[in-house]
Amino acid sequence: MSDPFVVVGADAAGLSAASKFRREAPDREVVVFEKGRWISYAYCGMPYFIAGYVDRMSNLLSLSPSEVDERGIDLQRGHEVVAVDPDAKRVTVETADGDRFERAYGDLLVATGARATTGPFDVRGVDGAFTLHDMDAAAAIDAYVAEPDAYDPARADVSAVDRERVDRNAAMPAPETAAVVGGGYVGVEVAEALTERGLDVHVFHRSGHLLSPFGETVGNRVEAALEAEGVTVHTNAPVDALVGDGRIEAIEVGAGGGEAPERVPVDMAVVGVGIRPNTDLLDGTGVDLGPGEAIRVDDHGRTSLPDVYAAGDCATARHAVTGEPDWVPLGLTANRAGRAIGATVAGNPTPVGDIAGTAAVKAFDAEAARVGILDRDEAEAAGFDPVSETVTAGSRSGYYPGAAETDVTLVADRDTGRLLGGSIVGTDRAAVRIDTLATAIEADMTVSEVERLDLAYAPPFSPVWDPILVAAKVLNGTLDD
Amino acid sequence: MSDPFVVVGADAAGLSAASKFRREAPDREVVVFEKGRWISYAYCGMPYFIAGYVDRMSNLLSLSPSEVDERGIDLQRGHEVVAVDPDAKRVTVETADGDRFERAYGDLLVATGARATTGPFDVRGVDGAFTLHDMDAAAAIDAYVAEPDAYDPARADVSAVDRERVDRNAAMPAPETAAVVGGGYVGVEVAEALTERGLDVHVFHRSGHLLSPFGETVGNRVEAALEAEGVTVHTNAPVDALVGDGRIEAIEVGAGGGEAPERVPVDMAVVGVGIRPNTDLLDGTGVDLGPGEAIRVDDHGRTSLPDVYAAGDCATARHAVTGEPDWVPLGLTANRAGRAIGATVAGNPTPVGDIAGTAAVKAFDAEAARVGILDRDEAEAAGFDPVSETVTAGSRSGYYPGAAETDVTLVADRDTGRLLGGSIVGTDRAAVRIDTLATAIEADMTVSEVERLDLAYAPPFSPVWDPILVAAKVLNGTLDD
Structure with missing residues (x-):
C-alpha cells in the first residue's frame, strides 16, 4: 500500500485534484488538509453577494464538507500544513486545537492559493x-x-x-x-x-x-x-x-x-x-519559483521537487503566446490544473494546459474581456514587434434594435502577423466574444487567418462582419503597409 | 487600357468585389450589371422588417445607388446579363427597355445569387x-x-x-x-x-x-x-x-x-x-458545377472558365472540415469572397477563405447556432467515424441571476479526436459562443485541445467551466473509452 496523495488546500485546485484522483484511482487514499473552515467557495462570486444579486452566502459554495466526504475524500479542515520535507516525503500538520503531527505522502499537491496584499495599509483593526x-x-x-x-x-x-x-x-x-x-x-x-x-x-x-x-x-x-x-x-x-x-x-x-x-x-x-501567492510552506525546500514569486511548474504541474505538484493561485502556468511560465491567478486555471494533476497522480498523465490570460469583467451594463499580450512592453520583452489597432463596430446588424458599439483591440507581431492579444468592451454580448480570440491565440493564428474565420452572422447577434473580423481587417491593413 | 472588370449582380458579393477592386485599382474600370432595381440589401433582415422590429425598409439597404456611384463604380440597374462568351470574353446584356448589347470584359465575376424554390407549389397568382x-x-x-x-x-x-x-x-x-x-x-x-x-x-x-x-x-x-x-x-x-x-x-x-x-x-x-443557385447565365459554357449545382470555384474564387470568377449564393466554397467544395449560401461568405476576388482581380491575390458552415438563428428568446459537420451520414461520407455528445450546462455561474440552460452538442472523429462540428442552443448569449467552435474547427483542433482552451470565466457571463468546455470534457471521456 503506497502512501496517500496529500493535498494542501481545499479550494478549486485542491478539491478538483482530489475528486479527479478519487474517480481514477478509487483504491488509493487521498487526504486534503485545509487550514481554515471554508472549502470550495466561489471567490469570484463574492462581489455579487455583496451587491445583493445573490441572496444567500451558501449559494456561493460549490461543495459542502459532507459532499466531499461522500466522494471518499479524507478532508481535514482546521489542519494547517506547516512544513514539507521533500527528502523524507513527509508533511508536518498543525491542527486548530494545537496538535502537531507528521504525515507521509506518495505525491503532494500544494494548492495554497494566494492572499490579498494591502500595499502600505493595514486594514486590520480599522473598522470599516x-x-x-x-x-x-x-x-x-x-x-x-x-x-x-x-x-x-x-x-x-x-x-x-x-x-x-x-x-x-x-x-x-x-x-x-x-x-x-x-x-x-x-x-x-x-x-x-x-x-x-x-x-x-x-x-x-x-x-x-x-x-x-x-x-x-x-x-x-x-x-x-x-x-x-x-x-x-x-x-x-x-x-x-x-x-x-x-x-x-x-x-x-x-x-x-x-x-x-x-x-x-x-x-x-x-x-x-493585489494578491500574492502563498508559498511560505515551501520556504527552505529550495523549490524553484517563477514569475510573481509563484511556484514554478512544468506542463504537468510538477514543481522542481520530486513528487510535489502545485496548482491554482500559488503556481505558474505556461502562457500560450510566449511558451514561458507566467502567473495569472484565475479560477478556470486552478480548476483545470487541479483536475489534470489528479489524473496524472492517478497514473493517467494529463497536461494542465496553457493559459492565454483570458479574463472578463462586468461593470453595470458594460462587459469587458481581454486575452493574450496587450501591453507593448510585455510584447517587446517576449521578443515581438507589436502592432495594435482598435476599432468600434456594431454588435448586431445596424438596423436591428439593440445594436451597440463594441470596441475591439487586436495586437499582432509585425514580422509574422501572429495574433498576440486582444480586448473587447461593449454592452451587448461583448465579453463572451473574447473566447474566439482565446481560441485563435491558442491555435497560433495570424491576423489574416482571423480575418477569414467563418464567424456566425445573424442580425440579432452579429453583423455580417463581426467586430472581431472588422478589427482583423483593419489590423491586417496596417500590417500590410 | 485593358477591358473592364465586369460584375454580374449588385448584392453582397458583387458590390463587395467592385468596391474592393475600385480601392485597389483606382485607374481601372469596373461595371456592375444588375437585372433588377434592388441593390445591396440585407436579405437576412427581411423577417425582422416583417416582424416590425425595423420601422423602415430603407434601413435594410447597405448602399444606395448614388453611394455606389460615389465610389466610382459604374452601376447599371435594369441590365440583365443573358449570355457569356468565355472565348471572346464578352457578355451579352439586355436592358429593361429591351435594348441588347455586348460588352467585353477583362475579368468577369458572376454573383447572381440564388432564388427560392417552392417545391410542388406555385405561389404566383395565389393571393396571400x-x-x-x-x-x-x-x-x-x-x-x-x-x-x-x-x-x-x-x-x-x-x-x-x-x-x-x-x-x-x-x-x-x-x-x-x-x-x-x-x-x-x-x-x-x-x-x-x-x-x-x-x-x-x-x-x-x-x-x-x-x-x-x-x-x-x-x-x-x-x-x-x-x-x-x-x-x-x-x-x-x-x-x-x-x-x-x-x-x-x-x-x-x-x-x-x-x-x-x-x-x-x-x-x-x-x-x-429551399433555394437554388442562379447559374443559368453560364449554361452552355461548360463551366464546372459543384455541390448543390452551384458554380464550382477554387480557393481564389476562380471558376473553370478563364478569367471568370463566381462568388456568393451561386458559388461553392471550400469546407474547412472536409477540404472539399460545398454549397452553404450565407451572407458573410458572399461578402468575404466578393472582397477577396476584388483584390485578386486588382492584382493582389487573396484567398476567399474556407467556410465552416457557421450559422445562427433566433426564435423569440432562444438563440441557436451550428458549425461544421453535425450529421452522422455526412461525416461518414467524408471519411470520418463520428462520435457525438450533448450536454446541458449553465450559461453563467449557478448562483448568478439569469443563468440559463445551454445545450451544446459536439461531434468528433473517433480515430483522431478532431472536432468536426457543434451546435449550441440556449437563451443567454448562446449563439455567439459558436464562434469559439468555428475557430477551433478552422484550426483543426482536437476535442482534447478544445477541453484545454483558456476560455473566459466571469460569473455574469460564464461558469468556471464554460458549456463548451463541459461538452468537450464529456466527449473526450467518450472518446477515451
Whole structure:
C-alpha cells in the first residue's frame, strides 16, 4: 500500500485534484488538509453577494464538507500544513486545537492559493476597512453595509462563517461613502456592488486607466460605465493612507509633484491592490519559483521537487503566446490544473494546459474581456514587434434594435502577423466574444487567418462582419503597409 | 487600357468585389450589371422588417445607388446579363427597355445569387401566398399582414419597391392564420415575425425536427421556444398543396401511411422550402458545377472558365472540415469572397477563405447556432467515424441571476479526436459562443485541445467551466473509452 496523495488546500485546485484522483484511482487514499473552515467557495462570486444579486452566502459554495466526504475524500479542515520535507516525503500538520503531527505522502499537491496584499495599509483593526479575499470578509462587508436594523443574518447562512465578526459589523451604523482602493477587476466589481447597496463610491486607481491588464480602451470605457451609475473614478490617484481612529474616516491620495495629498472623507474602504501567492510552506525546500514569486511548474504541474505538484493561485502556468511560465491567478486555471494533476497522480498523465490570460469583467451594463499580450512592453520583452489597432463596430446588424458599439483591440507581431492579444468592451454580448480570440491565440493564428474565420452572422447577434473580423481587417491593413 | 472588370449582380458579393477592386485599382474600370432595381440589401433582415422590429425598409439597404456611384463604380440597374462568351470574353446584356448589347470584359465575376424554390407549389397568382426571397416580397408580406386601414405605406420607403404589388396586398383584409411551409431558419424567423404581427401561425416541416442542419437538440428546443409563444409546429408534415381560388384558403398536409391528408385552413402562406443557385447565365459554357449545382470555384474564387470568377449564393466554397467544395449560401461568405476576388482581380491575390458552415438563428428568446459537420451520414461520407455528445450546462455561474440552460452538442472523429462540428442552443448569449467552435474547427483542433482552451470565466457571463468546455470534457471521456 503506497502512501496517500496529500493535498494542501481545499479550494478549486485542491478539491478538483482530489475528486479527479478519487474517480481514477478509487483504491488509493487521498487526504486534503485545509487550514481554515471554508472549502470550495466561489471567490469570484463574492462581489455579487455583496451587491445583493445573490441572496444567500451558501449559494456561493460549490461543495459542502459532507459532499466531499461522500466522494471518499479524507478532508481535514482546521489542519494547517506547516512544513514539507521533500527528502523524507513527509508533511508536518498543525491542527486548530494545537496538535502537531507528521504525515507521509506518495505525491503532494500544494494548492495554497494566494492572499490579498494591502500595499502600505493595514486594514486590520480599522473598522470599516476591508480586503475582499475570503468569505469571512465578504460576510463582514455585507453586514457592515447594511443598516443595523435592516441586516438579515440569514444572508450569511454558512456555519463556517465568523459570526462574531459579522455581528460586530452589522451593529455599526451603515456607511454612506466608500473608497475602493485599486481599480482592478475586483475593485470594479466591488464599486458596482457598493453602488447597488446605495453607497456613494469612489474608486482610486494608481495608474491612468482602470483595469490595467485590459488596456486603455477598456479601462476608459469601464470608467465611463461606472461614472454613468454615479461612481467617482480617480485615476493617477495612488492612495497613501487610510485615516481613522477606530473607524475609518478618510483616505489620503498622493497628489504627486509636491502638492499636498488630497483627503477624501469616507466611512468605508475596500482595498484591492493585489494578491500574492502563498508559498511560505515551501520556504527552505529550495523549490524553484517563477514569475510573481509563484511556484514554478512544468506542463504537468510538477514543481522542481520530486513528487510535489502545485496548482491554482500559488503556481505558474505556461502562457500560450510566449511558451514561458507566467502567473495569472484565475479560477478556470486552478480548476483545470487541479483536475489534470489528479489524473496524472492517478497514473493517467494529463497536461494542465496553457493559459492565454483570458479574463472578463462586468461593470453595470458594460462587459469587458481581454486575452493574450496587450501591453507593448510585455510584447517587446517576449521578443515581438507589436502592432495594435482598435476599432468600434456594431454588435448586431445596424438596423436591428439593440445594436451597440463594441470596441475591439487586436495586437499582432509585425514580422509574422501572429495574433498576440486582444480586448473587447461593449454592452451587448461583448465579453463572451473574447473566447474566439482565446481560441485563435491558442491555435497560433495570424491576423489574416482571423480575418477569414467563418464567424456566425445573424442580425440579432452579429453583423455580417463581426467586430472581431472588422478589427482583423483593419489590423491586417496596417500590417500590410 | 485593358477591358473592364465586369460584375454580374449588385448584392453582397458583387458590390463587395467592385468596391474592393475600385480601392485597389483606382485607374481601372469596373461595371456592375444588375437585372433588377434592388441593390445591396440585407436579405437576412427581411423577417425582422416583417416582424416590425425595423420601422423602415430603407434601413435594410447597405448602399444606395448614388453611394455606389460615389465610389466610382459604374452601376447599371435594369441590365440583365443573358449570355457569356468565355472565348471572346464578352457578355451579352439586355436592358429593361429591351435594348441588347455586348460588352467585353477583362475579368468577369458572376454573383447572381440564388432564388427560392417552392417545391410542388406555385405561389404566383395565389393571393396571400408568398416566398420570401426579395425585398418586393418582404414589402408585400408586410402590407398583406396589416389591416387595410392600419397599413403605413411609409414602411416601404424605397423607390425601387413594386408599389402596385404593395398597394394590392395592403388593400386585402388582414389574415388571421398563417402557414409557414418549411422549418429552416427563414421559416423559423418568419414564424416569429408573423406571431409578432398577431397572427396564429402554423409551421409545417417535412422532417422530424426543425432546422435540420442544426441537429435534433437545437430543433427540438427551438420548437419548444416557438410553441411557448403560441406557434403550432407540425413536424413530419410535408405540405402537399396550397388550396384556394384566388386567395389562399388552406394547406394540405400529407399524412403518409395511406391516411387522408390533413387540411389546415389558413389565409396566408409563406413558403420557404429551399433555394437554388442562379447559374443559368453560364449554361452552355461548360463551366464546372459543384455541390448543390452551384458554380464550382477554387480557393481564389476562380471558376473553370478563364478569367471568370463566381462568388456568393451561386458559388461553392471550400469546407474547412472536409477540404472539399460545398454549397452553404450565407451572407458573410458572399461578402468575404466578393472582397477577396476584388483584390485578386486588382492584382493582389487573396484567398476567399474556407467556410465552416457557421450559422445562427433566433426564435423569440432562444438563440441557436451550428458549425461544421453535425450529421452522422455526412461525416461518414467524408471519411470520418463520428462520435457525438450533448450536454446541458449553465450559461453563467449557478448562483448568478439569469443563468440559463445551454445545450451544446459536439461531434468528433473517433480515430483522431478532431472536432468536426457543434451546435449550441440556449437563451443567454448562446449563439455567439459558436464562434469559439468555428475557430477551433478552422484550426483543426482536437476535442482534447478544445477541453484545454483558456476560455473566459466571469460569473455574469460564464461558469468556471464554460458549456463548451463541459461538452468537450464529456466527449473526450467518450472518446477515451
